[in-house]
Amino acid sequence: MRLLKPSIREISAYVSALQMGWSPDNLRSEAAQEQITSIETDAESFVSNLDDPTAKAGPITLPDGSQVPRLPSIRRWIWQDEFCGHIGLRWKPGTEELPPTCSGHIGYAVVPWRQKEGLATAALVAILPEARAVGLQHVQITTSPDNPASVRVIEKAGGTLIRSYTADKALGGRETLEFRILLAS
Numbered sequence: 430m431r432l433l434k435p436s437i438r439e440i441s442a443y444v445s446a447l448q449m450g451w452s453p454d455n456l457r458s459e460a461a462q463e464q465i466t467s468i469e470t471d472a473e474s475f476v477s478n479l480d481d482p483t484a485k486a487g488p489i490t491l492p493d494g495s496q497v498p499r500l501p502s503i504r505r506w507i508w509q510d511e512f513c514g515h516i517g518l519r520w521k522p523g524t525e526e527l528p529p530t531c532s533g534h535i536g537y538a539v540v541p542w543r544q545k546e547g548l549a550t551a552a553l554v555a556i557l558p559e560a561r562a563v564g565l566q567h568v569q570i571t572t573s574p575d576n577p578a579s580v581r582v583i584e585k586a587g588g589t590l591i592r593s594y595t596a597d598k599a600l601g602g603r604e605t606l607e608f609r610i611l612l613a614s
């Protein structure tokens with residue numbers, strides 16, 4: 430497994446995954462079609478905005494349609510012979526805290542046809558040094574109690590459960606588990 434910085438060279442593999450019905454946003458299935466349209470309009474900008482450590486890409490649309498300022502973020506494509514999914518890291522500079530409308534420092538998804546191969550676990554372990562490099566001492570990762578695969582991914586990467594809480598209404602107000610992974614200095 431390799432984590433690739435998004436690049437125009439591999440954009441056709443990414444578009445194929447979108448066309449096969451994979452949604453890059455775990456909370457918004459309509460994101461797939463939105464992204465196909467953006468890529469058709471301006472693929473270069475689309476790719477450059479995916480990896481966005483200066484938060485230049487403008488506001489984020491939440492599941493309830495509201496918009497919030499973007500945090501700095503990086504995105505990596507999970508690659509093993511082909512595009513297999515993605516993993517993203519976002520952070521607020523100078524703190525481990527996150528706004529209530531941000532569901533954790535790290536989010537990931539693996540395309541359905543490449544799941545259960547250990548790819549999400551390997552990707553999560555591989556992105557932790559990047560989190561350390563932007564100054565974080567720990568990362569928080571959230572998931573639903575109804576998502577045993579994601580819970581297992583986090584546990585296998587060293588996560589411990591911190592709390593169970595109800596997510597912000599703008600994120601859907603669902604029961605959520607928050608895990609923490611300490612980052613070695």
Ligand SMILES: CC(C)(COP(=O)(O)OP(=O)(O)OC[C@H]1O[C@@H](n2cnc3c(N)ncnc32)[C@H](O)[C@@H]1OP(=O)(O)O)[C@@H](O)C(=O)NCCC(=O)NCCS
Nearest residue numbers: 537538539544545546547548549550571572577578579581
């Ligand atoms: C969650 C997700 C990323 C897991 O990806 P993956 O590459 O299949 O995960 P891994 O292969 O690394 O599996 C890690 C562990 O989860 C287990 N697992 C995978 N799918 C599972 C499932 N459907 N039910 C229960 N356990 C599952 C694996 O068996 C493995 O545990 P083990 O080593 O003890 O056997 C993937 O299912 C996905 O993309 N889901 C939709 C998006 C999502 O939920 N993202 C997370 C949001 S917080």
